[in-house]
Every structure is written in C-alpha cells, then in structure tokens.
Amino acid sequence: MTEETSDRFKGLPPLLPHISFRRYDPGVSPEEGARRFHAVMERRRTVRMFSDRPVSREAIEQICLTAGTAPSGAHKQPWRFVCVNDPALKREIRLAAEEEEREFYARRASREWLEDLAPLGTDTNKPFLETAPWIIVVFALAKSDDGRLVYYREESVGIAVGFLLAAAHHAGLVTLTHTPSPMGFLKKLLNRPDHERPYVVIPIGYPADDCAVPDLKRKPLNEIMVVNRGD
Numbered sequence: 169m170t171e172e173t174s175d176r177f178k179g180l181p182p183l184l185p186h187i188s189f190r191r192y193d194p195g196v197s198p199e200e201g202a203r204r205f206h207a208v209m210e211r212r213r214t215v216r217m218f219s220d221r222p223v224s225r226e227a228i229e230q231i232c233l234t235a236g237t238a239p240s241g242a243h244k245q246p247w248r249f250v251c252v253n254d255p256a257l258k259r260e261i262r263l264a265a266e267e268e269e270r271e272f273y274a275r276r277a278s279r280e281w282l283e284d285l286a287p288l289g290t291d292t293n294k295p296f297l298e299t300a301p302w303i304i305v306v307f308a309l310a311k312s313d314d315g316r317l318v319y320y321r322e323e324s325v326g327i328a329v330g331f332l333l334a335a336a337h338h339a340g341l342v343t344l345t346h347t348p349s350p351m352g353f354l355k356k357l358l359n360r361p362d363h364e365r366p367y368v369v370i371p372i373g374y375p376a377d378d379c380a381v382p383d384l385k386r387k388p389l390n391e392i393m394v395v396n397r398g399d
C-alpha cells in the first residue's frame with residue numbers, strides 16, 4: 169500500500185469485536201432440510217381474500233423480528249415496518265389507495281400492463297386493506313436514523329420483505345404484497361419522517377373461508393436455474 173492510499177484508512181473506527189459463529193444445524197442433511205423447506209414454501213400463495221379473524225400483536229412482532237434478521241448493506245438495516253391495526257387508519261389507507269388505483273387502471277397503466285393483470289382479476293377495489301387485521305407498511309430508509317448513508321437500500325429491504333413473507337407463512341398466516349402506485353400518500357397518512365420511503369404494503373392475516381387463488385404454475389427448475397454455462 170502506498171503512503172497516500174494508506175492515509176485513506178487513518179482514523180477509521182475500530183474493527184468490531186468478533187465472536188465465534190456456530191452454524192444452525194437442522195439435524196438432517198442439506199438435501200432433506202432444503203426439501204422440507206421447499207415443501208413448506210411451495211404452499212405459500214399471495215392471497216387477496218382475507219378473514220377479519222384477529223391476529224395478535226405478538227405474532228406480528230415476531231414476524232417483524234424475523235424480517236429484521238435480513239442481511240443489509242454495511243448492516244444499516246434500512247427498514248421500518250409500520251404495523252397498522254386501527255380500523256379507522258386502515259380505512260383511510262384503503263380509501264387513499266383506491267383513489268390511486270382508480271387513476272392507475274383508468275390512465276397510468278399501459279395496455280400491456282393491463283393485459284398482464286387481467287388474468288389475476290385485480291381491480292381498483294381493495295377491501296382487504298380493511299378486512300385484514302393488520303397491514304404492514306414497509307418503509308425503506310433513504311438515510312439511517314442517525315443521518316448517515318445507507319447502501320443497497322432497495323436490495324436490503326427486498327430481502328427483508330422476503331423474510332417477512334416467509335415468516336408469516338411459517339406462522340400459518342397469509343399475505344399480499346400490495347403496491348398501490350404511487351405510494352407517496354402512505355408517508356403522510358402514517359406520519360413518517362422525511363428519510364422514510366414507502367416500499368410495499370402487506371396485508372396479513374388469515375384467509376377468508378371462501379378464499380380462492382388463481383391456479384398459477386411456478387416455473388420448473390430448468391427454467392430458473394442454470395449450472396455453470398448451462399451445458
């Protein structure tokens with residue numbers, strides 16, 4: 169290292185204390201562990217028909233804790249999970265979201281987008297925003313709470329949301345990853361500070377008794393996985 173480059177490292181904070189790591193041992197082989205987890209995750213579905221059956225705050229807290237175990241750029245943990253169960257606030261969110269969706273379906277969405285959504289049967293009506301006992305509104309932090317930079321914000325929050333969806337599923341609950349667009353209204357409605365950006369809205373609860381889901385097929389392994397150069 170030249171003297172100039174080594175200067176760049178002068179006065180930096182010290183290395184954190186390091187502790188020995190013990191791997192999680194599922195007690196079965198990796199093949200079996202992965203197969204079992206796939207069997208669980210294969211049953212996850214995005215649901216749009218929710219029951220109003222209550223879910224405890226404790227369950228939601230545990231799910232957020234799991235989301236918070238996600239890796240993040242420089243361990244900045246650039247996420248906030250705003251959990252809404254107040255019926256009046258849920259109603260406000262529904263009404264504002266439906267207003268945006270009316271604009272989306274009437275004008276903003278391209279023809280191709282409408283074509284892609286038609287088989288799923290989505291429309292401007294978002295009753296689940298009131299029916300589901302909780303809505304988790306995920307915010308991405310554009311800056312840390314202490315005003316410092318965050319890195320790979322979108323990727324980090326995306327991973328955390330993936331963990332959140334898996335945690336909810338593991339708890340026997342269902343979710344919808346809902347993206348009213350644009351989502352700016354959520355910041356105001358939920359009174360969030362300037363450095364928080366709405367990322368996704370996740371109604372969470374039990375499925376309605378008559379809950380139906382589209383008969384979707386998932387891509388087979390040979391369409392999603394390539395080994396080496398694919399030969």
Ligand code: IYR
Pocket residue numbers: 269272285290291292346347348349
């Ligand atoms: N935000 C709209 C449209 C919508 C967009 C996508 I991409 C979806 O996968 C589903 C819906 C709505 O919520 O209806």
